[in-house]
Amino acid sequence: DIQMTQSPSSLSASVGDRVTITCRASQGIINYLAWFQQKPGKAPKSLIYAVSNLQSGVPSKFSGSGSGTEFTLTISNLQPEDFATYYCQQYKSYPHTFGQGTKLEIK
């Protein structure tokens, strides 16, 4: 199975900041990577597919990059509604494994 490792596990930032979350795959996944946002008690929301493509309705403050085994999610101009837990997921091969999550908290 492909292991997905996110760093950091938690992150404190202030409103207006720009933050970057990293996701590393244990083997190459080309560009078969997605990012999700989840707020407490809510279902996940899809943000990005194929590394850098925004899902419909997702603001351009979210951006993704990377290839092979290392990927990043960058969120610019943080607003209160952006503080949540973020997950990456590979869908290159089964099982479609998720990272352990990165909790973004307000400083």
Add this chain to the structure above:
Amino acid sequence: QVQLVESGGGVVQPGRSLRLSCTVSQFTFRNYGMHWVRQAPGKALEWVADIWYDESNTNYADSVKGRFTVSRDNSKNTLFLQMNSLRVEDTAVYYCARDSFAYCRGDCSGVGYWGRGTLVTVSS
């Protein structure tokens, strides 16, 4: 607006069975691959299973293989997850999710839409 609504969760004893359903609307169900993803209390998301849009393939996480079965009824716009031999560690919120794009087989597009989830508690 794409809608996915899960049902069938509840409290069940270890070793028993439960069937989850996911009824969808506002899109052509038969054209999309579908997934089940679960989240144990306080834990990360865990992909459970998927079924391709044409029902030609189903795939499972090792943790549920041989115990869970995913299926779909395109005439009723409904996805199912039959869960047998349930274990305490299967306790989780189970989410139904849809591929981002139609006609995908496996590595096409990832999950695009999610339901709100249904809670399954396995306890004696």
